Amino acid sequence: MTKVKSLADLKKMKEDLQSKVNLREKGDNVERMVQVKVSMATCGIAAGAKEVMNQLITELDNRSVDAVVTQTGCMGYCHAEPTIEVTLPNNDPVVFGHVDDKKVVEIIEQYIIAGKLVDGVIPVNYETVKEHKNK
Amino acid sequence: MKDLTMHIVDIVQNSVRAEAENVVLAIEIGEEMLSIKIIDDGCGMDAETLEKVTDPFYTSRTTRKVGLGIPLMKQNAELTGGEVKIASIVGEGTEFEATFGLTHWDRPPMGNLPETVAMTMTGNPSVNLMFSCSKGEASFAVSTAEVKEILGDDVNISQPKITSFLKDMIAENLKELEMIID
Numbered sequence: 212m213t214k215v216k217s218l219a220d221l222k223k224m225k226e227d228l229q230s231k232v233n234l235r236e237k238g239d240n241v242e243r244m245v246q247v248k249v250s251m252a253t254c255g256i257a258a259g260a261k262e263v264m265n266q267l268i269t270e271l272d273n274r275s276v277d278a279v280v281t282q283t284g285c286m287g288y289c290h291a292e293p294t295i296e297v298t299l300p301n302n303d304p305v306v307f308g309h310v311d312d313k314k315v316v317e318i319i320e321q322y323i324i325a326g327k328l329v330d331g332v333i334p335v336n337y338e339t340v341k342e343h344k345n346k
Numbered sequence: 347m348k349d350l351t352m353h354i355v356d357i358v359q360n361s362v363r364a365e366a367e368n369v370v371l372a373i374e375i376g377e378e379m380l381s382i383k384i385i386d387d388g389c390g391m392d393a394e395t396l397e398k399v400t401d402p403f404y405t406s407r408t409t410r411k412v413g414l415g416i417p418l419m420k421q422n423a424e425l426t427g428g429e430v431k432i433a434s435i436v437g438e439g440t441e442f443e444a445t446f447g448l449t450h451w452d453r454p455p456m457g458n459l460p461e462t463v464a465m466t467m468t469g470n471p472s473v474n475l476m477f478s479c480s481k482g483e484a485s486f487a488v489s490t491a492e493v494k495e496i497l498g499d500d501v502n503i504s505q506p507k508i509t510s511f512l513k514d515m516i517a518e519n520l521k522e523l524e525m526i527i528d
Contacts (some may be wrong), residue, residue, distance in 0.1 A: 215522050216515035218488070221496050224511060228501045241502060249469070251359050253415040256352050264465055272506035279504035282355075282469035284363050 245278040245323050246298040247271075252285035258292035259311065266315045267295070276323060288333055297322060306333040347418050349457030350382065350446070356415040357384045357442055358466050361473070364388025366439065368474045371463070375481040375525060379428065380446045380453070387439040396434050419444055426450035448527075456527050460517035467493065468509040471502075477516075484523045488516065 249255070249264040264280065271278045288294045291308030297318065298304040307318055308331055321329045347353055354371065361369045366388035374381040391399065398404040402417040420430040426447035434440040446453050459479070467475045467490050478487040493512065494503055501508070520526050 215518040216511070217519075218492060218496055218515070220515070221493065221508075221511060224507070225497055225501055228497075228505065228507065244502070251355060251469070253356050253418075256356050257347060261352060261355055261462070261465070264469065265461055268465070268506040268509045272510050276506075278506060279502050280469065280506060280509065281471065281504050282359070282362075282466070284359060 241279060243277075243300050245271075245276060245300065246304075247278060247280045248283040248296040249280065250284070250286045250288070250292065250294045250296075251282040252289075254285060254289040255292040255294065260293040262312075263293045263295065263310050263315060266312055267319075270315060270319050271323075274319065274324070276319065278323070291333055294333065299323065299326070304335070306335055307331045308333045347422065347454065349455045350380075350422075351457030351459055351462035353415075353419040353422070353444070354382060354384070354459075354462055355466060357419065358470070358475070360415065361386035361388050361440070362470050364390070364440065366473060368476065371466075371475060371477045373459070373479040375479070375527060376448065378448055380448045380456075380527070382444045382446075384442045385439065390436040390438050390440055391434040392436050396432060399432060400430070422446070422452075422454055425452040459526070460520060461513050463488075463516055464509050464512035467512060468504045471504050479520060479523075479525050481523065481525050484525065486516075486519045486523055486525065488512075 247267060249260055249267065251260050264282070268280055271280065283296070286294055286296070286306065288306070288308055293310045294306055294308045295310050296304045296306045307314065310331070314331060317329050321327045358369060358371065361384060364386060366386035368387050370383065370385040372383040395406070399416050400420050402414050416430065423430050423444045423446055427450055428445035428447055431443045432440065463477045467477070474490045476487070476489040478485060490503070497503055497508070
């Protein structure tokens with residue numbers, strides 16, 4: 212019988228991930244990773260944001276890209292859902308709209324890995340709560 | 347919304363927006379009914395807001411005029427002989443429960459529950475998501491706190507590798523307990 216995975220298996224996996232972290236330096240390492248936020252409000256979900264997030268996770272995992280993928284609320288671009296915000300280390304965030312299967316691969320290969328901007332960027336006209344408070 | 351997991355993600359996002367620290371997601375597969383409970387310790391709602399949340403033309407947002415998440419889930423639940431019940435106390439949190447006729451012709455498919463739970467857990471790292479699924483005597487549970495305790499401070503829970511692992515782990519356990527439903 213095949214063994215069913217448990218949290219104990221996660222402990223083993225942690226060691227592998229930890230060695231990568233040690234190479235990158237310990238501490239607040241999120242700034243040194245590619246950060247991807249997927250807009251997951253009703254408009255985004257209905258337009259396919261869940262599928263986009265799943266594909267992002269799979270493709271980034273397959274390419275072993277050092278990244279964190281999180282969800283966020285409505286960014287106000289309901290007309291362009293699904294939308295994602297990508298922040299490369301030491302760069303400003305870039306929002307992409309109308310993201311689908313093909314676009315996910317293009318964004319990862321062209322923008323995240325090669326650093327070239329691709330079509331579909333939405334000019335950002337909002338500020339985060341943190342940015343607003345720091346003003 | 348083409349499946350129930352889309353509703354789940356949507357309602358959990360309401361809890362996240364309500365600044366909840368803990369969110370319970372409990373799925374109960376009964377003989378005839380399917381229950382989805384989402385309980386949070388977020389900011390809660392007053393009686394006036396609670397009365398309006400099932401109105402599609404009411405939203406607490408200022409960027410748009412409609413709030414379709416709860417009304418769409420209510421409509422889908424009622425089409426299957428089920429219902430949506432919401433209780434909330436300002437400053438304490440909100441309890442949301444949707445029931446669906448399990449074998450009803452109009453019940454939307456469940457969708458990929460393991461994938462949804464894994465993505466919700468790792469996609470909202472500041473929230474402790476406590477997921478449980480039960481069917482008769484059998485049950486399976488996992489929480490963000492448990493995962494974070496194993497990972498410690500050095501490994502970020504939102505890394506794709508962690509999400510992929512959790513997705514597989516939850517899928518294997520639910521399959522083993524015969525809790526995967528269409």
